[in-house]
Amino acid sequence: EIVLTQSPGTLSLSPGERATLSCRASQSLHSSYLAWYQQKPGQAPRLLIYGTSTRATGIPDRFSGGGSGTDFTLTITRLEPEDFAVYYCQQYGSSRTFGQGTKVEIK
């Protein structure tokens, strides 16, 4: 089973700042099958990025994904108030697994 490790656990930033979230896989992912989700309290996860770097429908372009092999990143160029949430990566190259999440909180 592929294990995903996200870092940092918590990111404390101010609105307008840049956020960089990391997701490391225990083995190389097949064809970059990696997705990112945003989850707010009491809500279902929302798909942000799939295929490592493709934004899902309706996702603003301040969200971008990158990486390959075992190292992937989600970047939010300028944090808006609604972006403070928990973010999960998920691999779907070998069955499915989620990372443990990164909380982006207001500093």
Add this chain to the structure above:
Amino acid sequence: QVHLQESGPGLVKPSETLSLICTVSGVSVSDVSYFWGWVRQPPGKGLEWIGYISASGVTNYSPSLKSRITMSVDTSKNEFSLRLNSVTPADTAVYFCARDRGDSDYWGQGTLVTVSS
């Protein structure tokens, strides 16, 4: 508009079977482009993938839950279901159903299932 909705008991006794149904609208569960999956989230914790099923009945389950899971799909009702047997308090979680195309682009709102006597 694609919509998924979970339903089922909110309280299950230890050692019994948790049963949930996901009712789908706006898309057919028979569409071969998709799988139909379940994810859970214990209170205050992260997401855990449970498994998925296709309209033809092909399944893929989490190794850690495989021995206790059964999934099924009912194309006539456009719904799919999850059964998890021999539950313990560790199975207490919000259970989400989702459309699975590798990633999951549509999710139900989630339903809290508590395992307690």
